[in-house]
Amino acid sequence: MGWSVSGTKGARVATNAAKPGPTGRPDRFIPVPPKLDRHGPARIIAMCNQKGGVGKTTSTINLAAALARYGRRVLAVDFDPQGALSAGLGVPAHDVPTIYDLMLGKVKDPREVVQQTETPRLDVVPANIDLSAAEVHLVTEVAREQILAGVLRKIAPDYDVILVDCQPSLGLLTVNALTASHGVLIPLACEYFALRGVALLIETIDKVRDRLNPMLELDGIVATMYDPRTLHAREVLERVVDTFGDKVFDTVIGRTVKLPDAQIAAKSVLDYAPSNAAAEAYLRLSRELVERKLCA
Numbered sequence: 001m002g003w004s005v006s007g008t009k010g011a012r013v014a015t016n017a018a019k020p021g022p023t024g025r026p027d028r029f030i031p032v033p034p035k036l037d038r039h040g041p042a043r044i045i046a047m048c049n050q051k052g053g054v055g056k057t058t059s060t061i062n063l064a065a066a067l068a069r070y071g072r073r074v075l076a077v078d079f080d081p082q083g084a085l086s087a088g089l090g091v092p093a094h095d096v097p098t099i100y101d102l103m104l105g106k107v108k109d110p111r112e113v114v115q116q117t118e119t120p121r122l123d124v125v126p127a128n129i130d131l132s133a134a135e136v137h138l139v140t141e142v143a144r145e146q147i148l149a150g151v152l153r154k155i156a157p158d159y160d161v162i163l164v165d166c167q168p169s170l171g172l173l174t175v176n177a178l179t180a181s182h183g184v185l186i187p188l189a190c191e192y193f194a195l196r197g198v199a200l201l202i203e204t205i206d207k208v209r210d211r212l213n214p215m216l217e218l219d220g221i222v223a224t225m226y227d228p229r230t231l232h233a234r235e236v237l238e239r240v241v242d243t244f245g246d247k248v249f250d251t252v253i254g255r256t257v258k259l260p261d262a263q264i265a266a267k268s269v270l271d272y273a274p275s276n277a278a279a280e281a282y283l284r285l286s287r288e289l290v291e292r293k294l295c296a
């Protein structure tokens, strides 16, 4: 609630009009999601943008941790051979079964691959560099685009939401992620050329919907690395909102060194720097996801 001084006596009067947030919409309070009295099956969301370094992994980690904080059972799937999600959540990804073994059918039950994190209710399917070979192996497989969908179907009943951290490409692995998902969330860094490539990504989403996965929805676009002090970031965000309208989440993730620091410490920012604005931003993003009915 904003306050303004009005009248000659200078009385403080409460105004209901919330100040505009970075997207130009009111910076309103988003309510805490209701408790779930039953769990699963999960809605599956691909965190996707073929541009590198836009905040896919950071957003997967922290959104997952935020949803878990609100009582959701969350599975984060590392679907990038770089293994940054596994490292960022502090789970081993070497000398353990990984998503690669599931994709190749070497391990049949995903529960054998799932690892618990320090965050209650947040589990991870790890990945490592082996996954880069999967793309080659899968090319000759029957229904090669549907392999991840088959893997996640087996484990979806155990969770409320599954977030898939995609690699920065639109290759076969990403197509598998889109085929396995109900929705796609696009993290977009507020930087030069942010929109470059998004048209191609949306074209790919449309093709996957037409040919492989009719239920696939564009859940929305999350602006990341936003620095309100630079005119440039403000202009980029304005363009993004002009182009995508309500698909852009009200919640914008600001630029802060606490996010890379948390990743190095192998923790979510909620645990690493709970009073930092980024922790509240990811909590708010998770509330907005529930409010938009994109997750239980």
Ligand SMILES: Nc1ncnc2c1ncn2[C@@H]1O[C@H](COP(=O)(O)OP(=O)(O)OP(=O)(O)O)[C@@H](O)[C@H]1O
Pocket: 051, 052, 053, 054, 055, 056, 057, 058, 059, 080, 084, 166, 167, 168, 224, 225, 226, 253, 254, 255, 256, 257, 259, 260, 261, 263
């Ligand atoms: N809001 C932010 N403020 C500052 N730094 C950030 C922010 N979000 C992410 N970063 C940092 O930017 C780098 C890239 O982020 P991240 O790894 O999440 O991107 P990505 O899209 O997953 O990258 P890739 O395409 O390589 O998988 C990381 O070092 C991360 O810690």
Ligand SMILES: [Mg+2]
Pocket: 056, 057, 058, 080, 084, 165, 166, 167
């Ligand atoms: Mg990443």
